[in-house]
Amino acid sequence: MTAVELSVFFKPHGVAVIGASRDPQKLGHGVVRNLLEYRYTGPIYPVNPHADEILGLKTYPSIAAVPDPVDLAAIIVPAKHVEAALENCGKRGIRSVIVTSGGFRETGPDGAEREDALRRIAAQYQIRVIGPNCIGTIDAHTPLNTTFVIGMPRPGEIAFVSQSGAVAAAVIDWARGSGVGFSRIVSLGNQADVTESQMIEAIGQDGITRVIAAYMEGVSDGLEFLEAATRTARQTPVVILKAGRGRGGAQAIASHTGALAGDHAAYEAAFRRAGILQAHRMEELFDWARALAWQPLPQGRRVAVLTNAGGAAILAVDAIEEAGLDLAPLTEDTRAFLRQRVFAAASVNNPVDILAGSGPATYALCLDALLGDETVDAVVVIQTVQDWFAPISLAEVIGEVATSPLARHKPILAVIMGLASTNEATQVLHRKHIPNFAFPERVGSTLAAMWQRKQWLDALSVEPLPSKTLAYDQEMGKMTIEAGLEVLSQRNGQEAGWMSPEQVEMLLAAYHIRTPSMGLAPGIEHAVPLATSMGYPVVLKLAAEGVTHKTDIGGIALDITTPRQLQKTFKSLIKQASKHIAEKDIKGIYVQRMVRGETELIVGVVRDPQFGPLVMVGTGGTRVEMMRDVTFELAPLTREQAENMLDRTGAGRLLAGYRGSPPADRPAVVDTILRLAQIALDLPPIIEIEVNPLIVMRDGGGVQAVDARVKLDRNDAER
């Protein structure tokens, strides 16, 4: 539905340009020029009350005067006139409008108001609007170019979606210089109406595009994005360069989970789940896009390298190994075959080095043999600058062997090195859909991206993606949500957003997460009976308002084994605390049964504004931020996804037992991850949960949440 609706932006029956200009310096001139120059074949209607003709085209005084067929309008008038222009489009029955004009949300509150007005008009007339503040759309197949930027890529299979007009313009220029073909290029501007999610999904269904590359600064709606991207990625690879990964604002963050998540962890988790490949540089974005659009996915991680120079091959091998792929071992048959066909000094092990002096025919024979080798999943063909034969001959040969049935499931990447002498060969390779790279090291991340996609697709076919109705729901039953709501309803309006330790204990108990026995001793006379009732050894923890990290001020004492030691420690904790904290804020000392286990983890959840609950697990204790051995996943998550989280961290891998230390209760950890995620899903007022340490016992012994903190949305807490 969306796809059909949005297709008018790329295949209109007629295009009106509102704000068309005779002045070549004006953007409204550029759009008309591009429509003409880049051969849009439908009618073009410049709209300008002060001109009769522009670039030889009859010009109309208003959109109302434009005849049929017209189903797309580009508006390039000053911001204050855009509202009226859009309304007139609505009245004229145009349902697809590109607002190129700037001067909206990006300029401040007045602009934001103007943008809201546009959104209202669009809703009223059921107009789909791209922009405002964008450079428009390109479809190289239609062909259609509604931008004012000089240059038109040749038709191809790669689509580019951009949240920055400047980056889109740079890509148009790069496409023109590099000769890489594109299907569609679209600049989304402020996304007053059409969002990145809708556009990505629509392009995925256009029947031409084989890979979607995108420059993104954020998503308009996290869950909508996740669903649209996941649906799209099942059919069409999506590669995204996410800008704004930086350290972000200097807000005070009280939990480790929040501090370690930063601004980017939720995006990384969302991309991983949706099967989106995340590039880190523009070069990578298009290296990966070319390979994914043109070549089949590898069936495994074993790469063969065919080269005529050792040095170049080493660079490729370094990159391949650093990207987590392997060198193919090659069969003895292949080596024997090669040995008969190469110079005596050549290497028939991988990398296969046929040495300088070998020509295109030797490349053809060797490439064919490598493609036929069952230990090979992908081949990289390297040729260094030489004067033995024209690089274009090798380009032709690679292109031809690549059509062999042997290459049906084995990607081939080419590295015809250099720049000045190789341009023609690169053009030939690209026409034949073999991506070429000027230097060998770029093949590493490219093949890794292809292999990552293969694995994601394979996992899909095994197991359906988790939906909002979480499998885990059934498993746990609905027993907990009511219990959780009950706890939340009991909290009395505390000042800060943190729940009291007693409330946290109740909440965790409602979700069957074990905590050691604990009680508050307001005075020293309450402490000994408490400890006696729970049994020694115990831990003492300061109970005070506004203390985030108790260990920082010496507010914790471990392993208290006798009443005498208890009394002494109680006094010294209070004394120590009074150096830092006003006496009225010291509520006493919590006495907690001391727990020993195999290892200490941290498990936390923070609520991401875009993607909802983001779950963290990793090395716990006091060293969390120093070690940074943590990983993230979005909730809801399946048991398998929770297991994968453990596999991604050192702490998680250690649970299996290591060098003589016995295995710890990994299933109980997985349970805890799922239960904490469930709390956050069930109870939206909770914006942060952190259990640190989660003490893990030996296998079968379960876990204990020794220290836990839960934060409520402040507004909600004050309600």
Next chain:
Amino acid sequence: MTAVELSVFFKPHGVAVIGASRDPQKLGHGVVRNLLEYRYTGPIYPVNPHADEILGLKTYPSIAAVPDPVDLAAIIVPAKHVEAALENCGKRGIRSVIVTSGGFRETGPDGAEREDALRRIAAQYQIRVIGPNCIGTIDAHTPLNTTFVIGMPRPGEIAFVSQSGAVAAAVIDWARGSGVGFSRIVSLGNQADVTESQMIEAIGQDGITRVIAAYMEGVSDGLEFLEAATRTARQTPVVILKAGRGRGGAQAIASHTGALAGDHAAYEAAFRRAGILQAHRMEELFDWARALAWQPLPQGRRVAVLTNAGGAAILAVDAIEEAGLDLAPLTEDTRAFLRQRVFAAASVNNPVDILAGSGPATYALCLDALLGDETVDAVVVIQTVQDWFAPISLAEVIGEVATSPLARHKPILAVIMGLASTNEATQVLHRKHIPNFAFPERVGSTLAAMWQRKQWLDALSVEPLPSKTLAYDQEMGKMTIEAGLEVLSQRNGQEAGWMSPEQVEMLLAAYHIRTPSMGLAPGIEHAVPLATSMGYPVVLKLAAEGVTHKTDIGGIALDITTPRQLQKTFKSLIKQASKHIAEKDIKGIYVQRMVRGETELIVGVVRDPQFGPLVMVGTGGTRVEMMRDVTFELAPLTREQAENMLDRTGAGRLLAGYRGSPPADRPAVVDTILRLAQIALDLPPIIEIEVNPLIVMRDGGGVQAVDARVKLDRNDAER
């Protein structure tokens, strides 16, 4: 001395080409063609007994017949004739020879013999030889081109040294395509005589080169390289792309230190010490080289970004922050000045976004203001593709402002984005020595490399580099080396290379590294008296031949507190061991005083074949390889370098105390690092030392080497 000697390879008075050919398909033709075509102005003497003239040049039947002046010869004849040709050069008095021919060490044992013969002749006649198996030399200033590769870079300030001829050829082609100028390009081939160290040092003194870029696969002599590179880097930046960083062979490695060091840790430590900047991709190599050759070093880490589009700036900011640099805060004065000169909607915070529609004059004013701001150490100027003005105008403006005194210590990098429309602007920028990048993210690692060099140079001026006569020697006195040799002399010829625990204990004692009391109990009857004499609690460790990781087979028991527990555990350890080990190999049980401390480190030394002892420190215990929280440094090292090692690891930073845990005895750890390094320096037969765990007590409490292993060179051990 070396520099003067090697300069003939780039500025000869006359060049003979032995093996010159009339056949355009032959390399011996290409060399003569390149000398002519790329305008070498001295006499060129083709040598070929079967031709009278080649490419219009008089040809000589032998090198003996070549008249003066001639001081450089290029030999391009089949391998078997090279020996005679080199000898004839010697007789003719030529002292500089490039052997382009292949067919030597790279082809196997026969070739290696031929190469040895060349080396003998070179020594006999005092000839300096580049090659064999190389593509020769280029000096773009002389000009001289002794290669057969088509293309000559324009004269510039960047030198390129390559251990791969193919990579050198690709760089020549890239230089021609990109228009980046070079001073010298040299392909070193098999390095039978002239090494990478000698060449790098010679080029550093040529008076033209401002940065040396190198492609390296290895060093011919680690210590020679370290000294030559360090001397060179004090004057001239050196950037190296080291190939062959891979996982390397599948040799069994018994120690953590060896496994974690891999093949590359010694190179990284050597490069860091020598002030060499290590690039990881060819693109980085020349991005950094251009910036280092052309722009001043920044005085700090604060970067200002000036842009006409937000999206492009975000990519730059991400890269800057990920490279560990900061955004400059800008002064209120600067912001006020900018506010008067840009559009109302522009941003005068960093990144300064002057918006589309601003022209070169606005860029000039803003760039000048940013250079004048005391909070700014470097400026990145970004321009996205647009039609408002010609990109070349901005290139001229940036080039002009860059000559201002304000820019004397502040580097300027340009990002005129795109490819097709920006070529002319890039050429202008490069003529004016402003590096230009097609996409913004490349500025991050480039500025980081410049800042890294600045810091290295600053550290140099504070403290002299450690020489072979280590400061620590004096500090420790010579008391230990004799003691160490004494221990080594006492060892009896054990089968494997590992010293016995008793010998290790003596060795560590000789170097004043404390170990807990320990004794071997061959039978259960010896164990209790041993424990009683040292005091409980104790640790029991299996004493057996050929067991590397005792914990893997349950061969360690901790925290034995009573004689009864000791006896029981003794029996169960022996029983457990006999499942895995032949009875004759079980020597008994070591009883060791149990030590408790604040934290566990690993400290190790492996002897690198090139760079000598390589010291490691990091998180110890059983989790070493899982955590990989380790760092390396070459010995000898200063106290400050040992301190820096601790600062580079999580475990080292934790020694200062963290979240209420008390500080541990960091000075004692530093001492231990230095002492272990000293052992390896003093006693060359030792090839591996590993202390794990090194238990660190509270501040002032010292350290204890609880488990230590020392490996001797096998040959030496068997001697």
